[in-house]
Amino acid sequence: MSETFASLSLVPKTDSKQSAKDFKSDQEVRWCPGCGDYAILAAMQSFMPELGVKKENIVFVSGIGCSSRFPYYMNTYGMHSIHGRAPAIATGLSVSRPDLSVWVVTGDGDALSIGGNHLIHALRRNVNLKILLFNNRIYGLTKGQYSPTSEIGKITKSTPMGSIDYPFNPLSVALGAEATFVARSIDSDRQHLQSVLRAAAAHEGTALIEIYQNCNIFNDGAWDPLKDSERKDDVTIRLEHGEKIIFGANSDRCVVRDDNGTLRVASVADVAADSIVIHDAHAADPAFAFSLSRLSHPETLQDTPIGVFRDVHRPSYDRLVREQLDQAKAKSGPGNLGALLKGKDTWDVS
Amino acid sequence: MAKDVVELDQVSIRFAGDSGDGMQLTGDQFTSTTAAFGNDLTTLPDFPAEIRAPAGTLPGVSAFQLHFGDHDIMTPGDYAHVLVAMNPAALKANLKELRPGGDLIVNTDEFGDRALTKVGYETNPLDDGSLDGYNVHPIALTSMTVAALSEFQVTKKEAERSKNMFALGMLLWLFTRPVEPTIEFLEAKFGNKPDILAANKAALQAGWSFGETTESFSNQFVVKPATMPPGTYRNISGNLALSYGLIAASVQSELPIFLGSYPITPASDILHELSKHKSFGVHTFQAEDEIAGIGAALGASYAGFIGITTTSGPGVALKSETIGLAVALELPLIIVDVQRGGPSTGLPTKTEQADLLQAMFGRNGEAPVPIVAPQSPADCFDAAIEAVRIATTYRTPVFLLSDGYLANGSEPWLVPDVDSLPDLHVKFADSTNHTMPDGTEVFWPFKRDPETLARPWAVPGVEGLEHRIGGIEKADGSGNISYDPANHDFMTRIRQAKIDGIAKTIAPLEVDDPSGKAKVLVIGWGSTYGPVESACRRLRLEGLDVAHAHLRHLNPFPANTGDVLKAYDKVIIPEMNLGQLSLLLRAKYLVDAIGYNQVRGLPFKTQELMDAIKDVISNV
Numbered sequence: 026m027s028e029t030f031a032s033l034s035l036v037p038k039t040d041s042k043q044s045a046k047d048f049k050s051d052q053e054v055r056w057c058p059g060c061g062d063y064a065i066l067a068a069m070q071s072f073m074p075e076l077g078v079k080k081e082n083i084v085f086v087s088g089i090g091c092s093s094r095f096p097y098y099m100n101t102y103g104m105h106s107i108h109g110r111a112p113a114i115a116t117g118l119s120v121s122r123p124d125l126s127v128w129v130v131t132g133d134g135d136a137l138s139i140g141g142n143h144l145i146h147a148l149r150r151n152v153n154l155k156i157l158l159f160n161n162r163i164y165g166l167t168k169g170q171y172s173p174t175s176e177i178g179k180i181t182k183s184t185p186m187g188s189i190d191y192p193f194n195p196l197s198v199a200l201g202a203e204a205t206f207v208a209r210s211i212d213s214d215r216q217h218l219q220s221v222l223r224a225a226a227a228h229e230g231t232a233l234i235e236i237y238q239n240c241n242i243f244n245d246g247a248w249d250p251l252k253d254s255e256r257k258d259d260v261t262i263r264l265e266h267g268e269k270i271i272f273g274a275n276s277d278r279c280v281v282r283d284d285n286g287t288l289r290v291a292s293v294a295d296v297a298a299d300s301i302v303i304h305d306a307h308a309a310d311p312a313f314a315f316s317l318s319r320l321s322h323p324e325t326l327q328d329t330p331i332g333v334f335r336d337v338h339r340p341s342y343d344r345l346v347r348e349q350l351d352q353a354k355a356k357s358g359p360g361n362l363g364a365l366l367k368g369k370d371t372w373d374v375s
Numbered sequence: 376m377a378k379d380v381v382e383l384d385q386v387s388i389r390f391a392g393d394s395g396d397g398m399q400l401t402g403d404q405f406t407s408t409t410a411a412f413g414n415d416l417t418t419l420p421d422f423p424a425e426i427r428a429p430a431g432t433l434p435g436v437s438a439f440q441l442h443f444g445d446h447d448i449m450t451p452g453d454y455a456h457v458l459v460a461m462n463p464a465a466l467k468a469n470l471k472e473l474r475p476g477g478d479l480i481v482n483t484d485e486f487g488d489r490a491l492t493k494v495g496y497e498t499n500p501l502d503d504g505s506l507d508g509y510n511v512h513p514i515a516l517t518s519m520t521v522a523a524l525s526e527f528q529v530t531k532k533e534a535e536r537s538k539n540m541f542a543l544g545m546l547l548w549l550f551t552r553p554v555e556p557t558i559e560f561l562e563a564k565f566g567n568k569p570d571i572l573a574a575n576k577a578a579l580q581a582g583w584s585f586g587e588t589t590e591s592f593s594n595q596f597v598v599k600p601a602t603m604p605p606g607t608y609r610n611i612s613g614n615l616a617l618s619y620g621l622i623a624a625s626v627q628s629e630l631p632i633f634l635g636s637y638p639i640t641p642a643s644d645i646l647h648e649l650s651k652h653k654s655f656g657v658h659t660f661q662a663e664d665e666i667a668g669i670g671a672a673l674g675a676s677y678a679g680f681i682g683i684t685t686t687s688g689p690g691v692a693l694k695s696e697t698i699g700l701a702v703a704l705e706l707p708l709i710i711v712d713v714q715r716g717g718p719s720t721g722l723p724t725k726t727e728q729a730d731l732l733q734a735m736f737g738r739n740g741e742a743p744v745p746i747v748a749p750q751s752p753a754d755c756f757d758a759a760i761e762a763v764r765i766a767t768t769y770r771t772p773v774f775l776l777s778d779g780y781l782a783n784g785s786e787p788w789l790v791p792d793v794d795s796l797p798d799l800h801v802k803f804a805d806s807t808n809h810t811m812p813d814g815t816e817v818f819w820p821f822k823r824d825p826e827t828l829a830r831p832w833a834v835p836g837v838e839g840l841e842h843r844i845g846g847i848e849k850a851d852g853s854g855n856i857s858y859d860p861a862n863h864d865f866m867t868r869i870r871q872a873k874i875d876g877i878a879k880t881i882a883p884l885e886v887d888d889p890s891g892k893a894k895v896l897v898i899g900w901g902s903t904y905g906p907v908e909s910a911c912r913r914l915r916l917e918g919l920d921v922a923h924a925h926l927r928h929l930n931p932f933p934a935n936t937g938d939v940l941k942a943y944d945k946v947i948i949p950e951m952n953l954g955q956l957s958l959l960l961r962a963k964y965l966v967d968a969i970g971y972n973q974v975r976g977l978p979f980k981t982q983e984l985m986d987a988i989k990d991v992i993s994n995v
Contacts, residue, residue: 037836050843052855081838086674089846097843097856102835104677105845106670107700113635113667117674117682118835121633121658125678125835143670146663346658353653360655362626363793366619370556371609371790372411 031229032153032341035123036078043074050100056091061212061238065159066098068215072222073101076126083126086115088135091166092159092238095130109140112147112154119153120343126226129156134164137173137193144233145202150342151230155222158195158235159212163244176324181243196318196334199233200311206232207314208333212239213252217263217331224333230341250326262290262320264332266306278328280320288316290328306336378587379594380551385444386598387452388546391469392461394427394437397539402439404543408556409443410610410787413600416443417905419451419978420783424640424723431485431493436468445599449905451784453980457549459542461485461516464494470506479509480545482538484517512591516541523581528570537578544582551597554583604789611788613752613781614641617711618648620759622655625681627760628767628799631656633675634683635668637690640723641779642713645685665693669710673697676706679803679834681763685711688730689720695737698772702742702870703846705821705830707766707773709759710734710744714778716976725976726779728901731955734774735930741867743874745769746929748776750904753788755781758927760797765877767801770829776929778951780978781902804831804840809852820844821854828873875931884933886942888922889915894995896943897988898968900926900956903949903979910984919992929956932963940966947971947991949984 048070056062073083083101087093089108096103106114111129119127136144136158147154163181164170170183174195178187199207206228210218218236225232237248250260258274270280271293279301281291288302305313314335321329388405392398399420406418419440428435442452454474460466462485473479486501500506501513520541524534540557547554558576565572586592611619625632634657636646650659658675662668669684676682684694691712701708716722717729730737734746745765749758755777766773807816808831818840821830833840842854850857851865886896887908899907904925911923924939926932940946940960946968948957954970961968971987973979 052843079836079838081841082836084835097845099843100841102841103843104704105843105847107696107846110666110670110697113662113670114674114677116667117633117635117660117671117676117680118678119674120660120671121631121675121680122678122835142663143667146667350653350656350658354656357654360622360626360652362623362655365622365652365655366790366793367607368609370407370411371607372413373607374413374603374605 030076030226032155032226033076033078033126036082036126037124038077039079043080045071045074047080048073048100050098052097054098055094057242059241060091061161061240062092062095062159064212064215065157065218065236065238066095068218069222070099072219075223076226078126082124083128084118085128085130086111086118087130088140089166090132090135090164091240092130092132093135109135109138110143111135112140112143112156115154116147116150116152120346123153123343123347127154129154131156131158133158133160133162133172133174133195137195137198145198148199148231148233149203151205151339153230153341153343155225155232156234158233159238160195160235161238161240161244162247163240165240165243169243192323194318194323195235197315200315200318200335203311204233204335205230205337205339206333207318207335208232209235209237209331211237211248211251211331221333224336228336229344230339248326251329251331260327260329262328262330264304264306264317264330264334266304266333266336268304269301270304271301280317286312286316288320290320306333308335309337311335378592381594381596383596383598384446385442385448386457386550386596387440387442387455388457388459389438389440389455389469389472390459390542391436391438391465392539393430393464394423394425394435395430396437396461397536398437398439398461401539401543402441404557404560405546405552406441406785407560407610408547408552409441410608411556412552413603414443414598415446415448415601415603415787416441416610417448417451418442418785419780421977422724431462431464431490433464433468433494436465438465438469438472440472443598445601447601449909450978450981453982457546459546461538461542463490463496463500466500467494467496473509475508477509478512479506480512480514480542482516482542483513484515514545514589514591519581519585520578524574524577527574527577529574533571534574537574540575540578541582541585544579545586548583548586549592549595551595554579603787606789608787608789610785611753612783612785613749613755613777614644614713614783615648616753616788617749617755617759617775617777618645620756621649621681621683621709621763622652622657623756623796624760624763624799625655625657627796628681628763628801630679630681630767630801631658632683633658633660633672633680634685635660635662635671635675636685637662637665637668639665639687639690641715641782642685642687642690642711644782645711645713665690666697669694669697669708673701673704673706673708676701676708677704677834679832681707681709681767683709683711685713687713687715687723688717688733691730691733691737698744699738699740699742700846701772702738702744704844705770705870707770707832709762709766709773709775711775711777713782714776716974722976724779726902726951726978727974727976728778728903728951728955730776731900731929731952732958734776735959741871743871743930744772744774745874745877745931746774746776748901748927748929749781750901750925750927752781752784752786756788756791760799761927764797764799767799768829768880769827769873769877770832771874776901778902801832803837804833805837807839818842819852819854821849822852823869828869828876878931878934881928881931881933883935884924884926884939886922886924886939887911890920893920893922894944895988895992896922896924896940896946898924898926898940898946898948898956898960899950900929903951906979906981906984907949909981910988913981914985914988919989921988921992926956929959936960937964940964944995945969945991947988949979949987951979
């Protein structure tokens with residue numbers, strides 16, 4: 026029920042029973058066959074009814090890129106805007122209309138390269154936006170150039186000798202930008218993805234969800250270690266708030282804190298039980314979540330946490346804007362145009 | 376001893392000093408006192424981009440010119456009758472603005488050897504005879520101010536800083552204006568600093584008394600009130616009038632304003648002003664950059680607000696892509712461009728009609744955007760309302776092209792009656808608008824109004840109207856993505872036709888040709904109105920026939936523009952650029968227009984325009 030979603034407290038509730046079908050638009054989906062975007066779209070469409078809000082009060086805003094075609098396929102209001110600017114446009118939309126649930130769909134190029142500035146500022150302001158960052162570590166729509174998350178040495182059309190651009194870690198960037206909610210999930214794990222969407226919807230302010238998404242045309246298999254049934258349990262750290270961080274097919278690995286405060290992965294057998302770190306998504310200090318974001322190996326993906334890294338309360342920018350508007354109206358009453366135009370220093374000519 | 380009072384019909388005064396000397400404040404105070412006295416007036420603040428350039432240097436000089444009179448005053452005055460120079464730098468930078476034989480008041484305390492050397496005076500101009508052509512009043516402003524404040528609890532430095540009030544008091548005496556309005560102003564400004572208040576009041580009074588007793592001035596001057604239409608007046612700057620116009624448009628449309636903006640000279644004052652008016656529901660958002668400013672404004676327009684962004688030329692360059700998106704989405708949006716000297720950073724605090732072509736063409740693809748340009752500071756109010764009318768009626772971005780001269784200049788404004796303002800209510804889409812062949816009722820976001828060709832403004836939150844819009848070309852009607860060649864050709868043409876059709880709702884171009892015998896037409900746009908009109912009137916007084924037309928709408932042009940141009944043998948177009956309107960008029964109407972162009976960062980001088988127009992008249 027929507028009562029549980031703090032970020033939607035001002036969005037009108039629906040009385041009608043919704044299903045995934047209600048959120049499918051009449052537009053033919055035009056991603057490449059096998060693209061990870063299909064799974065994310067299906068997960069989103071089947072998650073939407075959980076919000077319990079009127080679908081005409083939901084808006085998807087996107088930039089440019091494969092992922093940014095997303096709004097066309099959702100039977101809600103939507104805007105496919107320009108490259109990198111979706112967070113800025115969505116900020117104006119969200120701040121002016123608290124009765125809307127606003128979602129931004131973006132990619133690693135759109136959000137972190139051309140739109141990096143807007144992303145970090147939306148995060149620090151804590152605008153009431155839910156940002157889905159589809160990370161496939163490649164430029165797909167422009168046919169295969171390296172992206173700001175591509176690994177060093179990557180051979181692409183624009184890096185025939187291998188990329189020499191050191192990549193961003195999107196979650197580290199977000200945490201450095203004062204984000205109040207940061208999470209990660211995987212396109213192919215619908216249950217996990219929906220659990221993260223649920224937590225994001227409940228969060229007042231900006232929620233950034235990095236979704237590892239496979240581009241089967243230009244960067245196929247980028248996230249395979251996290252998907253391969255043989256290996257994934259040994260590679261993936263599933264974060265659960267309040268739980269000890271233990272992972273591995275045999276639950277034999279864990280996260281501990283070094284003397285200098287940073288986190289590292291250890292063998293459960295090698296450490297005292299009480300030294301295993303308990304995941305605290307609500308930790309005020311972002312250093313904890315930041316340290317979690319640094320655990321994974323950028324190339325092998327070994328020790329990659331997924332789930333909610335950080336979820337702390339800070340009033341949304343939208344709320345603070347409304348409070349100032351209300352305060353101004355309470356103090357001086359609704360604006361009087363005649364009095365404003367006249368001002369204090371007038372003279373009369375008769 | 377009372378002195379003789381000499382009556383003048385008009386006076387131009389220029390205050391010049393260091394950026395830290397308070398010349399703008401002094402000018403503002405003299406202006407508001409003069410406005411309240413009933414003179415018509417025009418002002419020209421002229422200051423550097425640097426906030427506090429090194430004291431006593433030429434780049435640090437800040438000046439303020441005020442032209443007032445007992446009749447219609449349209450320009451700040453070509454040359455000042457009175458120049459107040461607070462130091463050698465101010466004298467050196469501004470002497471050329473003083474007319475021969477004009478009154479020159481200099482603060483002798485600042486004319487020491489070091490200060491003179493700093494600005495390259497090898498000899499003291501007060502002694503070397505170089506000022507013989509002027510009526511020089513050497514006055515020890517600083518030391519007299521300090522002496523007058525010896526009894527007060529202020530430091531020597533604070534006392535010295537009050538010298539602008541001493542100068543103001545003296546000028547108020549010289550032009551027989553009261554000190555009371557300034558005292559009220561000081562009381563409001565320094566109410567919580569009683570010592571500073573007392574010092575400033577005392578300095579003001581001391582200056583006034585000095586004028587009365589000194590032998591430096593042999594008489595006083597009076598400029599009688601101007602004859603103006605009856606009503607309530609206030610003095611207003613362009614940026615303030617523009618801000619009020621936007622708020623008025625919000626009230627008249629019952630649509631809230633959302634301003635997304637990034638600080639930039641000379642537009643920032645609009646952001647500051649609108650930020651004060653939250654009680655009108657005005658949302659202001661200082662964005663991380665120019666692009667986010669317009670992006671957020673466009674998001675708010677989509678949400679049903681009047682989305683506005685304010686900027687200057689360099690900011691427009693950054694916003695171009697989003698303006699193109701607004702053209703494609705067909706959403707209302709106001710882009711306020713307070714033009715300044717370009718290219719690049721150019722001259723941030725100086726005026727220029729820099730961006731007409733950028734506003735017309737500065738986007739990829741065929742992306743027509745209406746352009747409205749105010750012609751005086753007070754006219755920024757009406758122009759802002761007109762821009763909102765076009766934007767909300769036609770669902771289009773609109774450029775409002777102000778400039779640095781209009782923004783910071785001021786003039787008396789007949790405060791309008793709120794009941795006289797236009798009704799700007801719009802109707803949002805509230806139901807399906809199309810029946811499919813199978814009988815299904817659907818909403819088509821790009822089904823146009825047959826009259827205006829505008830598409831429905833369908834804001835989120837309305838059941839059954841869920842739809843997607845974007846920058847990719849849309850199929851006519853349904854708005855679905857379409858790469859169809861014929862559809863793109865059609866959509867391109869209909870977007871252009873929509874903008875062209877606005878001409879049906881704008882007033883015909885009026886021509887001021889009192890004798891009806893003029894063979895030469897002077898046509899201008901925007902802030903050149905005052906100097907051009909002033910030049911034409913003076914030429915007529917000299918017995919010459921000349922017509923003047925001034926464009927407020929630059930895209931589309933008024934429907935009769937071509938006819939007006941063809942009715943005259945010669946057309947001259949004065950612009951503060953190298954001929955941007957000329958290019959448009961020549962291209963569209965095949966008229967052999969003659970440009971008169973300057974990019975000096977300053978408004979035209981009336982005399983220069985008169986000479987240029989005379990030149991054309993004599994060649995007809």
